[in-house]
Amino acid sequence: MLQAKPFAISLRPLWPPPTHDFEEIGSENGLMWQPKLITHGRLAASASKSWKNEDFCKYDDFFGPVKASGSSLFENTTGLSFTRDLPSSSPFRFSIPVTEYLEESPLQFGQVRRTQISNDHFLTHSNDLSDTSLPSLSSQSVPLPFPLSHGTTTLAFIFQGGVLAAADTRSSCSGQVACPAAQKILPIHSHLVGTTSGTSADCALWKRILSRELRLYQLRHGRRLSTRAAAKLLSHMLHPFKGTELCVAATLCGWDGSEEDAGCPGGDSECKEDPKSHKANVDDAQILSTSSHVGPSLFYVCSDGTRLQGALFSVGSGSPYAYSILDQRVEWGLTVDEAVAVGREAVFRATHRDAYSGNCVDVYHMSSKGWTRRTREDLKEEYYREKERNERTRASKETGLEEV
Amino acid sequence: MLSSLSFGDTGKMKEYHYTGAVEHRFSPYAFNGGTVLAVAGEDFAIVASDTRLSEGYSIHCRDSPKCYKLTDTTVIGCSGFHGDCLTLTKIIDARLKMYKHSNNKMMTSGAIAAMLSTILYGRRFFPYYVYNIIGGLDEEGKGAVYSFDPVGSYQRDTYKAGGSASAMLQPLLDNQIGFKNMEGVQHVPLTKEKAVQLVKDVFVSAAERDVYTGDALRICLITKEGMDEQTIPLRRD
Numbered sequence: 213m214l215q216a217k218p219f220a221i222s223l224r225p226l227w228p229p230p231t232h233d234f235e236e237i238g239s240e241n242g243l244m245w246q247p248k249l250i251t252h253g254r255l256a257a258s259a260s261k262s263w264k265n266e267d268f269c270k271y272d273d274f275f276g277p278v279k280a281s282g283s284s285l286f287e288n289t290t291g292l293s294f295t296r297d298l299p300s301s302s303p304f305r306f307s308i309p310v311t312e313y314l315e316e317s318p319l320q321f322g323q324v325r326r327t328q329i330s331n332d333h334f335l336t337h338s339n340d341l342s343d344t345s346l347p348s349l350s351s352q353s354v355p356l357p358f359p360l361s362h363g364t365t366t367l368a369f370i371f372q373g374g375v376l377a378a379a380d381t382r383s384s385c386s387g388q389v390a391c392p393a394a395q396k397i398l399p400i401h402s403h404l405v406g407t408t409s410g411t412s413a414d415c416a417l418w419k420r421i422l423s424r425e426l427r428l429y430q431l432r433h434g435r436r437l438s439t440r441a442a443a444k445l446l447s448h449m450l451h452p453f454k455g456t457e458l459c460v461a462a463t464l465c466g467w468d469g470s471e472e473d474a475g476c477p478g479g480d481s482e483c484k485e486d487p488k489s490h491k492a493n494v495d496d497a498q499i500l501s502t503s504s505h506v507g508p509s510l511f512y513v514c515s516d517g518t519r520l521q522g523a524l525f526s527v528g529s530g531s532p533y534a535y536s537i538l539d540q541r542v543e544w545g546l547t548v549d550e551a552v553a554v555g556r557e558a559v560f561r562a563t564h565r566d567a568y569s570g571n572c573v574d575v576y577h578m579s580s581k582g583w584t585r586r587t588r589e590d591l592k593e594e595y596y597r598e599k600e601r602n603e604r605t606r607a608s609k610e611t612g613l614e615e616v
Numbered sequence: 617m618l619s620s621l622s623f624g625d626t627g628k629m630k631e632y633h634y635t636g637a638v639e640h641r642f643s644p645y646a647f648n649g650g651t652v653l654a655v656a657g658e659d660f661a662i663v664a665s666d667t668r669l670s671e672g673y674s675i676h677c678r679d680s681p682k683c684y685k686l687t688d689t690t691v692i693g694c695s696g697f698h699g700d701c702l703t704l705t706k707i708i709d710a711r712l713k714m715y716k717h718s719n720n721k722m723m724t725s726g727a728i729a730a731m732l733s734t735i736l737y738g739r740r741f742f743p744y745y746v747y748n749i750i751g752g753l754d755e756e757g758k759g760a761v762y763s764f765d766p767v768g769s770y771q772r773d774t775y776k777a778g779g780s781a782s783a784m785l786q787p788l789l790d791n792q793i794g795f796k797n798m799e800g801v802q803h804v805p806l807t808k809e810k811a812v813q814l815v816k817d818v819f820v821s822a823a824e825r826d827v828y829t830g831d832a833l834r835i836c837l838i839t840k841e842g843m844d845e846q847t848i849p850l851r852r853d
Binding site: 388411458 | 733734736737740741763765767768769770771773783797
C-alpha cells in the first residue's frame with residue numbers, strides 16, 4: 213500500500229556521522245543536497261535551540277551508540293549558532309529528528325530513505341541496549357498476532373472558566389476489556405493536560421516523550437512552551453511515523469500565560485472577557501515574551517498529521533454520541549460546575565451507547581492555576597439514579613393527570 | 617492491555633478444512649501458550665504460572681515455568697512466544713545489572729515496570745510477542761502488580777491474569793478479589809493463605825478448559841522475608 217517508508221529516525225548510530233547519509237541520499241536521487249542552515253523565522257530559533265540532547269555526548273563517539281544515562285556534559289552555554297556541516301565537530305546530538313526533517317529538501321519529503329546500513333548497524337546493538345527513547349522503524353511486513361488496545365470516548369472544550377477535559381476509562385482489546393481502569397487523561401505539566409485516544413501504548417509513551425521535551429525546553433529557556441507550540445512539537449515528532457500503524461489522537465488542553473497572569477484581578481472570568489486588551493498589557497510588560505496568546509487553548513493532534521485548534525473536540529469511538537450532548541449544551545458562559553456536569557453527561561451517554569467505552573469517567577479542569585482532577589466516578593450508579601429519576605417523573609406525571 | 621488470544625492464528629492449531637489456495641508465509645512469531653497470574657496483597661505479592669510449553673497441537677515441555685526472578689522483591693511472568701520471553705528476560709537482567717553497577721542499588725518494582733515499558737515500546741514496529749506481568753513489593757513494602765501489553769502500555773493493578781487462559785481467569789479474579797459489581801458483599805482483605813489457595817483453585821479450573829494450560833503450577837510468593845516457590849501438579853492431558 214504505502215510505498216514510501218517513513219524516515220529513519222535518530223536511532224541511526226551516531227557514528228559514523230550523518231554527513232555520510234546526506235551524501236548517499238544526494239547521490240541516490242541525483243540531487244546535490246547540502247545540509248542547509250535554517251536562517252529564517254521562528255522555526256530557526258526553535259530548531260537551533262530546542263534540539264540538543266545532552267545525553268548523546270562525546271562518550272558515544274568512542275563507545276558506540278550507548279546512551280549515557282543522565283550525563284549533561286554539554287551544557288548549552290555557547291552558541292545557539294547552528295552549524296550543521298560537521299556533526300562530528302558540533303557537540304550537538306539530536307534525539308528528535310525534527311530538524312533533519314525540516315531541513316530535508318522538499319522533493320524528498322516523505323520518500324524512502326536508505327536506512328539499510330544504519331539499520332543493520334543499529335540492530336546489532338539494539339538488543340543489548342534498547343534503551344533509546346524512540347522506536348526503531350523496520351518495515352512492518354510482519355503481521356502481528358495480537359491486537360492492540362483501542363476504543364474510547366474523550367472530549368475537551370473551552371469555556372469561560374478554562375478548559376474541561378473528560379474521558380471514560382475502558383481500555384478494550386478485540387472484544388475484551390483489557391483494563392477497566394485505564395487513565396486516558398494524562399497530565400503533561402502543571403498547565404497542560406492531554407487526552408489520549410488510539411493505541412494506549414502509543415499514547416502513553418508519546419505523552420511521556422512530550423513531557424520530557426517540554427521540560428527540557430523549560431529548563432533550557434526558562435519559559436514554558438505554549439499549548440500551540442506543544443501541539444506543533446507533538447505533531448512534528450509523530451510525523452516520521454506517518455503511514456505506520458502508530459495511532460495517537462490526542463487533544464492538548466492547556467493554559468498559556470506567564471506568572472503575571474496568575475495574579476489576574478477578579479479571577480479567570482474577567483481575564484477571559486477581554487483577552488485582547490489583556491494580551492496587549494501583558495506584551496507591554498514582557499518585551500521578551502513571544503507568546504501572543506494568553507488563556508485557555510485546545511488543540512487536536514493526530515498521528516496522521518492533523519493539527520487543529522478549536523474550542524470543542526471529542527475523539528474516539530464514542531465521540532458521535534458525546535458530540536450530540538456537547539453541541540447542545542456547551543457555551544462560553546458555563547460555570548465550572550455546569551461544565552463539569554456537561555462533560556460528565558456527554559461521557560455517560562457515550563458509554564451507554566458505545567460498546568468500547570465504559571466503566572468510569574475522569575474529569576479534569578484546567579484553569580490559570582493549573583489542572584484539578586475530579587475523583588473518578590463509576591457510572592454504574594448514574595444509570596440507577598437516572599432510572600429512579602425517570603420513574604419519579606413518570607409517577608408524578610401520572611398523579612398530576614389523575615388530579616386534573 | 618492484555619488480550620485474549622482468540623485472535624490470530626500463528627502457531628495455534630491450523631484450520632482443519634479450507635477451500636481454495638492458501639498462502640503460507642513465514643511468521644517470525646509462534647504462540648507457545650501458558651498462563652500467568654499475579655495478585656498483590658497488603659504486604660505480599662504472588663506471581664503464578666503454569667509450566668506447559670506447547671505449540672500448535674504438540675507439547676514441547678511440561679516443566680517450563682514462566683515466572684522469572686528479577687530481584688529479591690520482584691518476579692516477572694512472561695507468556696506468549698517463548699523465544700521473545702527468553703530474550704526479553706535476558707535484556708531485563710542485563711539492564712538490571714547495569715543499573716546496579718551505575719547506581720549502586722537495586723531497581724525497585726516501579727522502576728523495572730517503567731523500564732520494561734520503554735524496552736517494549738522500542739520495538740513498537742516489530743514487537744516482542746510477550747504478555748508480561750510484574751509482581752513484587754514496592755518501596756513501602758506493599759504488594760504491587762504491573763500488567764503490560766505487548767507494546768509497553770502498562771498500569772499498576774491489584775490482580776491480573778495474562779496469557780492463553782486470561783479471559784477465563786480475569787472474570788473469576790474480578791469476582792473473588794475485586795468484588796466487582798456485587799451487591800451486599802463484605803470486602804474482606806486478602807490474606808496470604810487465602811490468596812495462595814485461590815490461585816491454586818483458579819489454575820485448576822483454567823487447566824480444565826484451556827488446552828494450553830496444565831501440567832504443573834509454579835507459585836512464587838514474595839514477602840519481605842524473601843521469595844518462596846512451590847510447585848503443584850495440574851492435569852497433564
